[in-house]
Amino acid sequence: MLKISVVIPSYNQGKFLEETILSVINQNYPNLEIVVIDGDSTDNSKELINKYSAHFKYWISEKDNGQSEAINKGLKKCTGDIATWLCSDDLFTEGALHKVNELFKAMPDEVGLIHGSSTIFSGNKVIRLNKGNEDDSLENILSGMTFPQPSAFFRRSLLEQTGLLDENLHYGMDYDLFSKFAIISKFQFVDHCLSKYRLHPESKSVSAVSKFIDDWSKVFIGIAESGKFESAIKIITDLEIKTERNDSTFHFFSKHFDSKSIDQQKLLFKFLCFVLRYDYESERFSRARKISKYLNVHFRDFLKSEPEIERIVWRTKLPPSLIKEARKISRRFFYR
Numbered sequence: 250m251l252k253i254s255v256v257i258p259s260y261n262q263g264k265f266l267e268e269t270i271l272s273v274i275n276q277n278y279p280n281l282e283i284v285v286i287d288g289d290s291t292d293n294s295k296e297l298i299n300k301y302s303a304h305f306k307y308w309i310s311e312k313d314n315g316q317s318e319a320i321n322k323g324l325k326k327c328t329g330d331i332a333t334w335l336c337s338d339d340l341f342t343e344g345a346l347h348k349v350n351e352l353f354k355a356m357p358d359e360v361g362l363i364h365g366s367s368t369i370f371s372g373n374k375v376i377r378l379n380k381g382n383e384d385d386s387l388e389n390i391l392s393g394m395t396f397p398q399p400s401a402f403f404r405r406s407l408l409e410q411t412g413l414l415d416e417n418l419h420y421g422m423d424y425d426l427f428s429k430f431a432i433i434s435k436f437q438f439v440d441h442c443l444s445k446y447r448l449h450p451e452s453k454s455v456s457a458v459s460k461f462i463d464d465w466s467k468v469f470i471g472i473a474e475s476g477k478f479e480s481a482i483k484i485i486t487d488l489e490i491k492t493e494r495n496d497s498t499f500h501f502f503s504k505h506f507d508s509k510s511i512d513q514q515k516l517l518f519k520f521l522c523f524v525l526r527y528d529y530e531s532e533r534f535s536r537a538r539k540i541s542k543y544l545n546v547h548f549r550d551f552l553k554s555e556p557e558i559e560r561i562v563w564r565t566k567l568p569p570s571l572i573k574e575a576r577k578i579s580r581r582f583f584y585r
Contacts, residue, residue: 250280251350254405256323256334258316259298260288265338265447267297272340272445274304278347282306284323288313294337317422321413324405332405339399340445342368349402352439361404361434362427365443367397379446383438388512390431391472392519393465394424399444401427407434415497421464425498428468432505458531462524466491469520471498476508481517488539490524518544518551522558529561534569541565 255273259266273283285298287310295310302308307326313319320334331353335341352363369376381396382389389395401423411429414422430436466485471494473481486492521540528537541562544552552559564575 250278251331251353252280252282252329253278253346253349253402254282254284254324254327254329254332256320256327256332257283257285257337258288258319258323258334259285259290259294259337260316260319261290261292261294262337263290263292263294263297265449266294267300269335269337269340270297270301270304272342273335274301276341276344276346278350280329280350281346282327282329284308284326286313286319286323287311288315288319314416315419317414317416317419320422321416324408324413327405329405331402332408333399333402335399335444338447338449340447341399342442342444345441345443348441348443352441353402353404356437359435360437361407362430362436363402363439364396364436365400365439365441367400367444367446368442369446369448371448376448378442380440381438385436385438386515387431387510388515389519390436391428391469391511392516393469393523394421394427395523396438397444397446398423399446400442402443403427403430404434411501412497415495417497418464418467418495420461421468421495424465425468425471425495428472428498429501429505432502458527459533462527462531463491464495465523467493467495468498471495472502472506475499475502475506476511476513478508478513478517481513484517484543485520488521488543489536514548515551518548521548522555525558525561529565529572532569532573534565534572537561538565 257269283305285305285308287294287298289310289312298308324332331349364381366378366380369379379397407430410433411426415425418425470492474494482492521544525537525540545562564572
């Protein structure tokens with residue numbers, strides 16, 4: 250069986266941490282190493298980690314500079330064939346690691362990363378299944394974080410070529426790393442639910458949507474500048490999307506990326522859809538309207554392939570009060 254390494258970064262998530270740890274231990278996967286990196290938590294996290302320490306290859310609790318550094322500390326300790334990280338409020342589904350082993354053993358070596366579905370839940374309520382995007386084209390992968398990270402597993406050897414997470418990124422570090430992976434290997438969607446993604450008021454995906462978008466934009470600009478996609482950068486600037494470049498992305502792509510291998514129009518379209526979706530969900534309607542108008546004028550044919558985005562484009566024409574009501578209806582549909 251392939252050796253699988255799981256890094257659990259932790260900081261003051263004691264109320265969820267034990268369930269996360271047990272979801273890994275109870276996989277009963279025989280060739281598993283668990284690495285826990287805690288950022289000097291002030292709640293009961295250290296006690297919980299110590300309680301299960303016999304199951305860990307390594308654990309430490311010390312101050313760090315955030316989640317990216319914590320994950321990197323953990324990855325440096327890993328020796329598995331396959332690696333991933335699981336945030337301390339998320340869970341693996343039953344049998345996930347056995348399935349990952351089975352899937353990778355059936356994949357050609359050129360497939361460096363597989364990604365499956367994740368169940369989004371809050372408390373005891375299942376919200377929906379997030380399959381992410383099944384399109385593993387380079388344009389789609391490079392446009393944003395298009396699949397759930399807790400259900401993504403990769404060959405650890407890829408890190409030898411890309412390096413670890415960029416510690417200057419605190420929200421878009423997975424998008425940056427996986428974009429680099431996509432340049433040197435292939436991705437494969439697998440139709441299996443491998444994780445459960447918890448929503449709660451303190452989770453970064455709930456409390457810091459704008460910071461995610463800012464980080465994602467930095468990574469995308471790094472890609473665009475490396476490929477000299479001047480027209481795309483001008484459009485993004487005109488649409489008031491941040492155009493600060495992430496340097497590590499730019500330098501890696503400048504060295505490894507063949508810009509002629511990609512459809513620039515499709516890449517720009519996918520990125521704008523990605524930003525629009527999050528602007529809409531976070532009620533940043535002013536920019537959402539601008540992006541919607543641009544898509545409707547310049548990408549009308551492309552929109553036919555994205556019915557969800559088409560609906561958002563239509564809704565952004567409404568007054569903000571009606572948009573919010575439409576979103577409430579959508580939420581009731583998903584949460585019921």
